Amino acid sequence: MASGGAEPAARAGFAFRVEAFGDRGVLISISDHADVRSAARAHALAAAIERESGGRPGWRTPVSTATSVLLPVDPVEPGVDVALEDVQGWLARLPTPEIDERWSTEPAPLEIPVRYGGSDGPDLATVAELTGLTAAQVIELHAATPLRVLFLGFAPGFGYLGPLPPALLVPRRAAPRTRVPAGSVAIAGPHTAVYPVDSPGGWHLLGRTSMTLWDPLRTPPATLRPGDRVRFIPERPA
């Protein structure tokens, strides 16, 4: 893939900006637009870089999002200046990373059962109001949307799932809740997620699942993996 004369960004597997994250990291930006394609590229680039950095002292596991890869490094060995040079070198030399086929294949999605509305989804009415839909339409749309795990972040096992259709786009709540119960299914911006553990949260709560998405004693502890397909299934009250 690496052909002479291409921009470093093009050659180096999608990166278009490389900069220091203080004295402890290198941040590679892939895109300004968080979608499945850029998320797949970020994870592919992270894996390719980990093949270079893995085993070197002071390089930790990359942290990928839908638009970027953060490479945490030890501030002394290698130190951020050396790390920046190394990364620039790898980006110039590496072929375009291959995207894991998990991102392009269409296996049966992980089905997450959800009890929508009521005390399980206290923001369902608000979301209906904000989107101009009925509560039933919000549920139908949320459950009908094929989703992928774009990346994990924020809290243990918390997967950013997307993309949501434009009709379901709502901003975060003005005032975050101090405690969102584990299993809550929520939306904000182009993303939806399940809160794996009790935590504070600013997303709108549509419902709740009893599926366990995080168990630190299990291997692996997180149920969701980047690239996995997910679908929410409305559960009738018993």
Add this chain to the structure above:
Amino acid sequence: MSRPVDDGATAVLEVISPGLLSTIQDLGRPGLENVGVPIGGAADPVGLAVANLVLGNAPDMAAIECTLLGPELRVLRDVTVGIGGADLGGQVLRGGRRLPPGASHRLRAGEVLAFAAVEPDLGCRAYLAVPGGIDVPEVLGSKSTSLVGAFGGLQGRALRAGDRLQAHIGNAASAEVPWPADLGLPAQDAVVRVLSGPQATDADTAGIPETLAHLLGATWEVSHDSDRRGLRLDGPSLASLTLLADDPSQGVLPGAIQLTPSGQPIVLMPDGGTTGGYPVIAVVCAADLWLLGQLRPGSTVAFERIDAATARRAAEDLRQLVATAAERLSARLS
């Protein structure tokens, strides 16, 4: 009182009252941010190292992190403890013996160890170590309490009255030794060194260069909303600022200074989220991360910008200081 001797762990301390927030911490779980697990660990890793090293422990063994109002603990059997970090008024109740940080102290079964400072003069967190470290199961590579994930430490939660803490105290050094270096705890007006953040000069985001200048030009008060996730800073408002609240998320690290849509800066702490959507205008240098763990709500802090070379030297110097002190201690303890 004693546990079976099969693994050699013995209950050494019982919690009478837990204090404001007392948790088990080592150096946390770096490397799991890609599944959303914050690094966690001691908010002041230097304080943790001091508490351990004065005992002859490795610097990263699990200890009790005490916050402002420390716990009251019954000593279940004769034991030497190490104290590091801030002076939260450690003492033996009724005997009145003071237990300052930067030293190890011999305690006798039946004594009550308390942290009785109403308002510490300096700092925010103290570390209490026992020989061999607090014995709790390792979860995902660390004994640290993850309050965020409710795992690790003692059942993933802060200490409670009635909890018993175990240790392998067999080979413990019993000498009382002082910490042989300046503790350098922050006074009221701390200065924390930062590097410019990845979004500090982002031409795409209106107002960012000015906000870095604003951060550096003002004195900030640590808000009472601060915790192990983040320090919220109160200061002059940034009314002219217009930021997008839903920028794409990026990976972040403890010490990142994010700017929220209201203009309030938040300094990420060890339990902070692993990814975030707010612009990172500055990042605290590695050598000053421990200082963040000692900033108490209500105290003030200013930020000074340094370059990468200076930051690297500072990180090396701090490691050297701890290593040198550890060598001197080990010579005295052996």
